Amino acid sequence: MAIPKRVTITDVADAAGVATSTVSRALSNPDRVNATTREHILDVAARLGYVPNPSARAMSSGRTHTYALLVPDITNPYFAGAIKGAERAAAAAGKTLVLGDTQESAAKEGELIARLGAAVDGIVVAAPRGTDDDLAAAGAAHRLALINRTLPGVPGVPSVVADYDAGTRQIVDHLVSLGHDELVFLGGPHESWSGARRWAGLRAAASAAGIRARRLGPYLPTLQGGPAAADAALAAGARAIVCHNDMLAIGVLRRLAARGVAVPDAVSVVGFDDMFGADFCQPALTTLAERTEDAGACAIELLLRPPSATGTAVVVPTQLRVRDSTGARS
Amino acid sequence: MAIPKRVTITDVADAAGVATSTVSRALSNPDRVNATTREHILDVAARLGYVPNPSARAMSSGRTHTYALLVPDITNPYFAGAIKGAERAAAAAGKTLVLGDTQESAAKEGELIARLGAAVDGIVVAAPRGTDDDLAAAGAAHRLALINRTLPGVPGVPSVVADYDAGTRQIVDHLVSLGHDELVFLGGPHESWSGARRWAGLRAAASAAGIRARRLGPYLPTLQGGPAAADAALAAGARAIVCHNDMLAIGVLRRLAARGVAVPDAVSVVGFDDMFGADFCQPALTTLAERTEDAGACAIELLLRPPSATGTAVVVPTQLRVRDSTGARS
DNA sequence: GATCACATGGCAATCGTTTGCCGTTTGTTG
DNA sequence: CAACAAACGGCAAACGATTGCCATGTGATC
Secondary structure, eight states: OOOOOOHHHHHHHHTTTTTTHHHHHHHGGGGOOOHHHHHHHHHHHHTOOOOOOOHHHHHHHHHHHEEEEEEEEETOOOHHHHHHHHHHHHHHOOOOEEEOOOOOHHHHHHHHHHHHHOOOOOEEEEESOHHHHHHHHHHHHSOOOEEEEEOOOOOTTTEEEEEEEHHHHHHHHHHHHTTEEEEEOOOTTTHHHHHHHHHHHHHHHHHHHTOOOEEEEOOOOGGGHHHHHHHHHHTTTOOOEEESSSHHHHHHHHHHHTTTTTTTTEEEEEEEEEOOTTBBSSSSSEEEEEEHHHHHHHHHHHHOOOSSSSSOOEEEEOEEEEEEEOOOOO | OOOOOOOOOOHHHHHHHHHHHHHHHHHHOOSSSSHHHHHEEEEEEEEOOOOOHHHHHHHSSSOOOOEEEEEOOTTHHHHHHHHHHHHHHHHHOEEEEEEOOOOHHHHHHHHHHHHEEEEEEEEESSOOSOOOOHHHHHHSOEEEEEEEETTTOTTTOOOOOOOHHHHHHHHHOOOOOOOOOEEEEEEOOOTHHHHHHHHHHHHHHHHTTTTTTEEEEOOOOSGGHHHHHHHHHHHHHHEEESSSSHHHHHHHHHHHHHHOOOOOTTEEEEEEEEOOTTTSSSOOOOEEOOOHHHHHHHHHHHHHHHOSSOEEEEEEEOOOEEOOOOOOOO
């Protein structure tokens, strides 16, 4: 099973009777050669099955045409959208996407950035776990773009964030329209940047709407966090519960069902993310959808653009998906 | 925001007062240099923050230390496990994983193989969409490994497959023990290799157990396929339904619920994959789990190994997860 | 008809690393 | 103490592409 020797640019040049430089230009700088010559070279290249060697290309040009996407946990469906979007944007631009799983660890994240930094033209970090300083340092050494995190005061590191302000307002408006006059937020880990934004948004929106908002937690942002969170919410007399994310929300739903609490009749539950499964859990979850696919694509596009001196923060809209887990206050 | 110039092996060599070859060997061939020298070089390298340039390394050594994983649809949670496993195995070996989404298309799959083939040391194709000929050709040009597909008669292309024979036997045994004496299989697309294996296994197991097995379909292997599939199964008088995969099974569950058919009291439903969400849909789905994470890791490991002349087919076990969607025959 | 500009293609240096080969040093052995 | 081998480190040639610079040829312009 010998791997056939690869066809190099020299082979093409020889076969076409031109110099390698001409072949190179015919392929990557079409205006630089005569149309006839180019046709001929392209023909020969196609006939020989020539595929440029990316490493060699990277060596001389300095660009690898490869981008990296780092996520805290690949299996978390929340990130599947971002991965898909990034892959789509990269593929559309003829770029390659490499994927890294940081295992929710700031250390692993830093390691990956250092290791991949040399191999790619830019790195997208989704929901970064590192500190602002970590990220600023990384941003100084590599092209970086962030998803759901901003780096205030650090120019040159663009980011894409979900519009939590508008989103949380939608949540509050929805609950208010159902007759609720207070909500309980079941928070996730304190370090979570998006968690902080979600709570800040909820609090502001609640205050604007004249209803009360309380925060409990932190809880594990997973199914396993559900029981503790649900019990605490019930103990606090909650009628409207907003959860840090859908995983927790679904965990809460299960606990409520186990305890015989009717949703949405006795208690309303809202999640964040519109994660895969949010529509087929029982009852189907009302949740704030984030268009993570657009966010992923957008982050890659930010890196494809020439670096902008001023750090951009693209805001992607969010939408409340009203399903069956929210209802009129009892 | 100038990207600082990267430290090269020459810088390290100069700073350490040795030749570049020595630095190179100190890093990648430790036994070839004196321990003292190596220590010194490693120190200097660390102090300077030297990171080897992967492209340059690839140029001279021919190995990129990068592997590709191609999946039909990144957002399909079924593949999340394989992605995670592959990433884990690659990271453990100090390798980089690049990800490709073939969008369920044989053409895109072929394109990606051709484009990435030059950039990686090996490619894992999960649930390949290409024909046997396509894959054999690709396998001749690149190191390839397949997940859930075999290439009979083509040596040199190893694969990892789920143990559907044992798995379907478990399903049938489970149904039989619940008093069922026939089952209806709601099939997915005809081209699906695993679909064919699943049906073949079910049929054989059913025949061995002395119960009847019928196949309906093909249906869309998605939530959207549910209504048509469920209606057909009901029309056929099914009491035990086995679905091509969990997505379809959940679609079927929803349709049954909508039609007021009690699960598992009136009808039992079984899926394949133990996909994310199978445990929190309503009722929780009995399904055959595939350990896709192990499969992904295993596929990468097959590529990490020196090429074996004889194509291997690693079989990873499957397990039936009995939940709430199956019950005694009514 | 001389001059000039531009289009075109070739030469050769370069990117950062690996690795085959060779020279030197050092230690071992008879 | 001579002879030899092993250990170690350096030189320089690859690897396959890009790209700055130069040489040539062509047509346009005065």
